[in-house]
Amino acid sequence: MNLLALIELLLPEGTLPEIQLENGRVDWKEAIGSLRNEEDLFALVHSLLKPYLHTVSVLIGIADVNGVISHWWHKTDGLKLLPLPAKVSEHFIQDNIAGVLEMYAPDRRSALQTTLFNSGVREMLMVPLRNHTSNFGFLCILAKQHNTFPQVLQIAVKRHAGLLSAATLKLMLLEALPQWLQEEDMGDMQGQELMMYNDLLPAKLVSGIALRPVIQQVRQVAPTDATVLLTGETGTGKELFAEAIHLASERQHKSFVKVNCAALPPQLIESELFGHEKGAFTGAINRRIGKFEMAEGGTLFLDEIGELPLDMQAKLLRVIQEKEIERIGGSDTIPVNVRIIAATNRTLEDEVQAGRFRPDLYYRLYVFPIHLPALRERREDIPLLLQHFARNAALKYGKQVRAIAPASVMALTDYSWPGNIREMEHMVERAVILNEAPQITIDVPQGHKSYQKDHSPSMPLLTLAETERQTIIRALRYANGRIRGPQGAADLLDIKPTTLEARMKKLGIVKEHIVR
Ligand SMILES: Nc1ncnc2c1ncn2[C@@H]1O[C@H](COP(=O)(O)OP(=O)(O)OP(=O)(O)O)[C@@H](O)[C@H]1O
Numbered sequence: 001m002n003l004l005a006l007i008e009l010l011l012p013e014g015t016l017p018e019i020q021l022e023n024g025r026v027d028w029k030e031a032i033g034s035l036r037n038e039e040d041l042f043a044l045v046h047s048l049l050k051p052y053l054h055t056v057s058v059l060i061g062i063a064d065v066n067g068v069i070s071h072w073w074h075k076t077d078g079l080k081l082l083p084l085p086a087k088v089s090e091h092f093i094q095d096n097i098a099g100v101l102e103m104y105a106p107d108r109r110s111a112l113q114t115t116l117f118n119s120g121v122r123e124m125l126m127v128p129l130r131n132h133t134s135n136f137g138f139l140c141i142l143a144k145q146h147n148t149f150p151q152v153l154q155i156a157v158k159r160h161a162g163l164l165s166a167a168t169l170k171l172m173l174l175e176a177l178p179q180w181l182q183e184e185d186m187g188d189m190q191g192q193e194l195m196m197y198n199d200l201l202p203a204k205l206v207s208g209i210a211l212r213p214v215i216q217q218v219r220q221v222a223p224t225d226a227t228v229l230l231t232g233e234t235g236t237g238k239e240l241f242a243e244a245i246h247l248a249s250e251r252q253h254k255s256f257v258k259v260n261c262a263a264l265p266p267q268l269i270e271s272e273l274f275g276h277e278k279g280a281f282t283g284a285i286n287r288r289i290g291k292f293e294m295a296e297g298g299t300l301f302l303d304e305i306g307e308l309p310l311d312m313q314a315k316l317l318r319v320i321q322e323k324e325i326e327r328i329g330g331s332d333t334i335p336v337n338v339r340i341i342a343a344t345n346r347t348l349e350d351e352v353q354a355g356r357f358r359p360d361l362y363y364r365l366y367v368f369p370i371h372l373p374a375l376r377e378r379r380e381d382i383p384l385l386l387q388h389f390a391r392n393a394a395l396k397y398g399k400q401v402r403a404i405a406p407a408s409v410m411a412l413t414d415y416s417w418p419g420n421i422r423e424m425e426h427m428v429e430r431a432v433i434l435n436e437a438p439q440i441t442i443d444v445p446q447g448h449k450s451y452q453k454d455h456s457p458s459m460p461l462l463t464l465a466e467t468e469r470q471t472i473i474r475a476l477r478y479a480n481g482r483i484r485g486p487q488g489a490a491d492l493l494d495i496k497p498t499t500l501e502a503r504m505k506k507l508g509i510v511k512e513h514i515v516r
Pocket residue numbers: 204205206207232233234235236237238239240241303345421422425
């Protein structure tokens with residue numbers, strides 16, 4: 001099964017006929033097989049409509065069943081769209097059917113139609129985007145004049161609704177996939193890779209822009225047998241990334257075995273790692289296989305390697321060099337084929353300097369170091385992770401969670417996250433359990449410093465005007481450029497919209513410039 005087969009499964013049966021493109025009849029798989037980004041999607045729409053229209057302006061919205069928009073994609077010819085709303089009505093998403101809408105005035109009941117009308121749109125042709133259970137979005141062809149869309153065009157667009165849904169789904173899947181799977185041959189993705197995508201990565205590993213360099217390193221090192229040293233504060237995802245490297249390697253079908261070097265009393269570590277023979281020491285009633293043997297052919301993850309006692313460091317070094325182990329009390333050497341991934345939240349260089357870590361083992365492990373940044377160093381990923389954990393917790397506890405209050409997202413983006421992602425996961429879970437409203441609020445823990453409140457000399461002091469400017473810009477971003485109304489920027493900042501507009505003017509902030 002490949003990505004296209006997955007799309008086929010997700011769409012209603014019989015919605016993907018052969019399609020007619022400019023260059024003759026093609027199968028839908030051929031039409032979207034090479035589709036990789038928004039531009040390709042727009043090019044496809046363009047090629048479908050070109051026989052009927054001179055200029056093509058397309059707007060695509062992806063929304064959940066409540067109408068909350070997760071993506072806007074648009075490419076317009078001769079139209080400049082004003083900032084689009086964060087939500088459309090539930091009815092607009094759920095009951096949407098294909099058809100033409102003539103627009104003569106702003107529609108007070110629909111923020112989308114009002115925005116489009118105010119942007120100069122006078123007619124739109126709507127196509128609901130459907131998977132096999134419900135609508136997941138809509139595609140609109142926009143026109144500046146009435147009576148732009150002839151009957152034949154409407155028929156053609158309706159006929160291609162399945163193809164457009166498939167193409168959009170592919171884009172969404174590509175966005176959801178981790179970077180290292182977004183290779184050129186994605187269209188031919190094989191079964192194993194798809195399993196990896198299904199079973200592990202999207203469900204567990206969220207990667208925003210800030211993690212891209214790390215993902216890139218993981219992708220480079222995964223297929224090799226090189227030893228990897230993962231560093232980073234507690235809760236930054238070292239174990240998750242170790243597992244991801246294993247699953248992206250050729251060892252994926254063999255075991256991934258974890259040893260926490262800090263959790264074991266020193267006298268048990270050797271037996272844990274290398275095993276023992278029956279009677280090797282008091283209490284060794286049976287022969288026991290160690291973690292190295294359990295990981296045969298696979299990967300051994302040595303967590304908190306910095307805590308390993310010095311004598312064990314020497315034994316570990318020997319095993320890594322010789323690629324063979326001896327069980328305690330045994331006389332045979334057993335060859336092992338194991339890839340080592342080690343992790344630490346200590347600075348191993350300092351440990352070496354202090355004489356607590358053997359330099360020779362340090363260099364053995366330091367073949368391919370990957371540093372996982374703390375959450376406060378990758379604030380741009382915070383909203384994405386919050387959303388991910390809220391969705392997981394809502395599923396786990398059977399709660400209806402539509403959104404996290406923008407004011408909470410703003411406050412949490414400023415929070416210093418001493419416990420990193422693990423702390424966030426627990427905080428969001430607690431909030432989902434405690435909140436009854438569909439839009440949950442999450443409070444920043446009391447007594448903790450936010451970035452803004454950090455008084456350390458390394459934080460450059462900002463002028464009052466610059467602080468105000470940045471706060472307003474952030475509020476506008478979270479409100480999707482909206483100044484007025486509930487959850488608009490003025491509401492978030494707890495000031496009157498007119499006051500906000502006056503401050504924006506004074507500080508030279510132009511709303512359209514800062515909408516992402
Ligand atoms: N990029 C990510 N996307 C989604 N979840 C993540 C991500 N990174 C970490 N997590 C989650 O955060 C939690 C902590 O991650 P993990 O145990 O891998 O951190 P760690 O660095 O190994 O922590 P420690 O050093 O304390 O052992 C886990 O539940 C993990 O699934």
